[in-house]
Amino acid sequence: MKLVFAGTPEVAVPALDALLASDRHEVAAVVTRPDAPAGRGRRLVASPVAERAEEAGIEVLKPERPRDPGFVERLKQIAPDCCPVVAYGALLPRTVLDIPRHGWVNLHFSLLPAWRGAAPVQHAIMAGDEITGASTFLIEEGLDSGPVYGTITEPVRPTDTSGDLLTRLALAGAGLLAATMDGIEDGTLKAVPQPAEGITLAPKITVEDARIDWQAPALRVDRVVRGCTPAPGAWTTFRGERLKLIQVALVPERTDLAPGALAAGKNNVYAGTGSHAVELLWVQAQGKKPMRAADWARGVRIAPGETLGS
Numbered sequence: 001m002k003l004v005f006a007g008t009p010e011v012a013v014p015a016l017d018a019l020l021a022s023d024r025h026e027v028a029a030v031v032t033r034p035d036a037p038a039g040r041g042r043r044l045v046a047s048p049v050a051e052r053a054e055e056a057g058i059e060v061l062k063p064e065r066p067r068d069p070g071f072v073e074r075l076k077q078i079a080p081d082c083c084p085v086v087a088y089g090a091l092l093p094r095t096v097l098d099i100p101r102h103g104w105v106n107l108h109f110s111l112l113p114a115w116r117g118a119a120p121v122q123h124a125i126m127a128g129d130e131i132t133g134a135s136t137f138l139i140e141e142g143l144d145s146g147p148v149y150g151t152i153t154e155p156v157r158p159t160d161t162s163g164d165l166l167t168r169l170a171l172a173g174a175g176l177l178a179a180t181m182d183g184i185e186d187g188t189l190k191a192v193p194q195p196a197e198g199i200t201l202a203p204k205i206t207v208e209d210a211r212i213d214w215q216a217p218a219l220r221v222d223r224v225v226r227g228c229t230p231a232p233g234a235w236t237t238f239r240g241e242r243l244k245l246i247q248v249a250l251v252p253e254r255t256d257l258a259p260g261a262l263a264a265g266k267n268n269v270y271a272g273t274g275s276h277a278v279e280l281l282w283v284q285a286q287g288k289k290p291m292r293a294a295d296w297a298r299g300v301r302i303a304p305g306e307t308l309g310s
Contacts, residue, residue, distance in 0.1 A: 001081035001102070001185045004061075006031040010048040011170045012086035015107055018174035019084065020056055025181055028078050029059040031066075033089050067093045075099050082184060084177055085139065086170075094141060102184050104139040107177045109169045110202065111135060111151055113194045116144035117202035121169065122162045124202075126227035128219070129156055132165070134173035136180040138191045143201075147191030149180045161229040205232055212236045214260035214309045217275040218250050236260075236308045238285075238300070243308070246282035246290055260307040264297040271308055 003025050005016050019027050030053035035044040046054070053060045063071035072095055082102035097104055110120035112135040117123075124132040133153040140146040152172050156165060183189025210228040212221055212235065225245050228234040234245045248271075257263055257272025264270075269280040280293035285300075 001025050001181060002079070003027050003181065004029045004031060004075065004078060004080040004083045004100070005049075005053075005085075006083055006088040006104070007049040007086040008033045008047045008089045009087050011166055012049050012088075013052050014170045014174040015084065015086045015177045016049060016052055018178040019181065022178055022181070024185060027056075027058055028080060029061055031061045031063070031071075031075075031083075031088065034062045034064060066090055066096050072096060072099075082181065084181060086173075086177065092139060097139060097141070105136055105149065105177070105180060105184070106139050106144070106146075107173045108135050108137065108144055109133075109166065109173065111153065112137060112144060112148055113197075113199040115200055115202040118204040120202040121166045122202070122205050122227045123200070124227075125156060125160060125162055125165065126223045127200075128223055132156055132169075134169050134176055136177055137194075145194065147193045149183065149189050149191050150176055152176050159226070161226045163230045207232055207235075210234045212245060212309060214272065214307075215274045218252070218273040218278050219275070221273050221278055222248055222250055233284075237310070238306075238308055241286045243286070244284035244290075245280065246284060248278040248280055251277045251279050258307075260309045262297075262302050262306055262308060264294075264302045267294050269293040269297045269302075 003019060005019060005027050007016060019025060030049060032047045032049045035046050038045040050060050061071060061074060076099055080100045083100045083104040085104055085106040092104060111133040115123050131153055133151055135151045136149040138146040154169055154172060180189060205228060210232050212224060225234040225248050229246060235242050236245060237243060251270060254270060254277035257270060257277050259272050259274055261272040270277045271280055282290055283293045283296050284290045285296060
């Protein structure tokens with residue numbers, strides 16, 4: 001089939017690579033979000049998908065909005081058979097959805113209908129899911145509600161951050177998306193409507209969602225830290241300034257600390273929660289680089305009675 005691939009961040013690149021490597025399909029063009037300011041200089045930078053497409057010598061389309069007449073007309077000229085999508089980042093109007101004869105097929109990083117929305121991996125970890133996965137489905141105008149072509153499953157490991165899990169899903173999902181294109185092309189794959197039960201939503205994680213509630217159980221604190229790493233980053237406050245929490249560990253044997261209370265030894269820093277303590281392993285103070293929590297504690301010289309989040 002002739003394909004137009006739509007995607008933007010680094011997590012979409014493995015799927016683009018898998019389609020480029022296929023001897024059954026031609027990636028005629030790539031659709032991605034416009035260049036965005038990045039870095040200290042805030043200079044405009046192309047998306048990872050745009051960079052990879054340019055390396056491969058493929059036409060790159062960067063519409064401000066997918067409904068822009070110039071983009072719609074160019075897509076009609078290319079006349080793709082199907083448009084595979086991975087984390088493109090913009091809603092597709094009906095005028096665009098109707099152009100490819102096999103529609104737009106999205107790779108979504110959850111087992112639909114669970115975790116429909118922008119942040120499925122983060123929500124799966126924060127909810128304590130033990131199994132997640134990826135799904136390919138036909139895009140409709142509803143939110144991730146279209147019929148499903150195929151799925152893969154992936155265990156959530158006890159120490160997984162959302163970054164760890166998303167990396168694995170991106171690699172495994174690339175193969176799923178390529179296989180889905182093969183099945184659509186040879187007619188062996190039919191999309192199946194999603195069940196009406198089991199629908200959960202995964203909206204974008206806000207900065208406030210990533211704030212640690214020290215009254216919550218230690219297991220919840222650990223899940224929020226892992227689910228929000230690397231972005232947007234779990235955080236709390238210390239002496240009125242924001243402190244980012246990069247990694248913690250559960251310490252069930254220590255139950256003597258009140259929620260948010262700190263205890264620092266030579267090589268360890270503990271914080272109380274609503275159940276038992278967690279050990280702070282890696283933190284990042286405001287305006288500083290990430291560091292081991294023990295090094296941070298030595299630098300700030302935690303006084304008796306000081307707490308996090310107050």
